[in-house]
Amino acid sequence: MFLMPDALSLSFVERILTFIFVFFTTLVAGNAVYTLIIRQLQLRAVKFSGYYFLAKLLLYGIYAFGFFYGFTVVLNFNVAEFAASFGLISLAIAFSAQQTIQNYIAGIIIMVDRPFRERDYVEHAGTVCKVIDIGLRRTRMRSLDGRIFIVPNSAFVTGTVINYTEGEYIRCVVPIPISHDSDVEKAMAVIMEACVENHEIVPRVSRKMSALETLLTIPKDMKKLEPKIFIKEINKDRVLLELWFWTDGIRRREVIISHVLKETKKRFEKNGIKFG
Numbered sequence: 001m002f003l004m005p006d007a008l009s010l011s012f013v014e015r016i017l018t019f020i021f022v023f024f025t026t027l028v029a030g031n032a033v034y035t036l037i038i039r040q041l042q043l044r045a046v047k048f049s050g051y052y053f054l055a056k057l058l059l060y061g062i063y064a065f066g067f068f069y070g071f072t073v074v075l076n077f078n079v080a081e082f083a084a085s086f087g088l089i090s091l092a093i094a095f096s097a098q099q100t101i102q103n104y105i106a107g108i109i110i111m112v113d114r115p116f117r118e119r120d121y122v123e124h125a126g127t128v129c130k131v132i133d134i135g136l137r138r139t140r141m142r143s144l145d146g147r148i149f150i151v152p153n154s155a156f157v158t159g160t161v162i163n164y165t166e167g168e169y170i171r172c173v174v175p176i177p178i179s180h181d182s183d184v185e186k187a188m189a190v191i192m193e194a195c196v197e198n199h200e201i202v203p204r205v206s207r208k209m210s211a212l213e214t215l216l217t218i219p220k221d222m223k224k225l226e227p228k229i230f231i232k233e234i235n236k237d238r239v240l241l242e243l244w245f246w247t248d249g250i251r252r253r254e255v256i257i258s259h260v261l262k263e264t265k266k267r268f269e270k271n272g273i274k275f276g
Contacts, residue, residue: 016075019074022066022069022070023067025066026065026067026070029066030059030062030063033062034055034056034059037058038052052118053111056111056134057111060136099154100137103136103152104136104137104153106152106153106154107135107136107138110156111134115161115163116134116156116161116163116166118131118134120164121165122141122161122164123161123164124141124149124151124156124161124162127149128144128250129143129144130142132148134153136153137153138150138151138153168248169246169248170249170250171245172246172247172253172256172257173242173243174243174244174257174261175240175242175243176240176241176242176243176261177238177239177241177275178238178239178275179238179239180238180276182273184239184241187241187271188241190264190267190273191241191243191267192227192229194263194264195243196227197263198259198263200247200248201227201245201247201256202225202226202227202245202248203225205248227245228244228245229241229242229244230244238276239276240276243260
């Protein structure tokens with residue numbers, strides 16, 4: 001009913017076999033071209049994410065052309081008659097596949113709006129991950145501990161995503177309790193020394209930018225990002241200090257905090273300051 005008359009001839013089986021060949025050739029060709037382009041971009045260390053987006057569009061363009069050719073030319077599929085005859089069945093299928101359709105629409109929105117890109121570090125649902133691949137239906141991400149997350153695209157459109165790569169500096173908050181009999185002013189000075197001497201903490205570290213970003217970016221007042229120490233709480237058991245410092249990037253946040261605490265402990269021991 002949906003095939004044109006010549007598709008019902010003795011060559012119908014041949015057309016089916018040809019369509020299967022075209023179908024798999026399209027899949028192989030699209031993935032081969034996409035993989036080749038991505039490898040070339042990675043070998044040349046291209047950071048402009050627009051090229052990766054164009055490569056994805058080329059992949060889907062090859063898919064669309066191959067499938068359209070297979071249905072309309074090889075099978076002589078009458079698209080107009082099929083659409084008219086599908087009627088209420090199409091509505092039922094569309095309703096049952098509502099979530100899937102939402103994911104595809106969300107994928108298009110993500111590719112156009114670009115809230116994050118491949119290789120960006122983002123936080124979603126409380127987990128920090130590196131974006132590996134953005135597809136039409138789902139996005140693949142790798143967490144800092146190596147787990148692979150496959151997330152439906154609709155979750156990013158309706159939920160909240162923190163993009164650490166798009167930001168400039170990340171603030172780290174470290175609570176440091178000390179005992180009541182310790183000199184608070186001296187403890188704060190010791191902690192500040194440990195931060196100032198760390199090469200991965202602002203102002204000793206600077207954000208890496210391209211020549212164009214350096215030209216167009218207005219310099220920040222780095223004094224606002226210098227380490228700060230506050231007395232957060234005082235009770236009968238301890239005095240709680242809170243350290244704020246800024247660093248570049250999320251990947252080494254825990255390592256930097258560990259280094260600061262390790263150096264603080266050494267300096268506390270030398271100065272007779274006790275943890276609370």
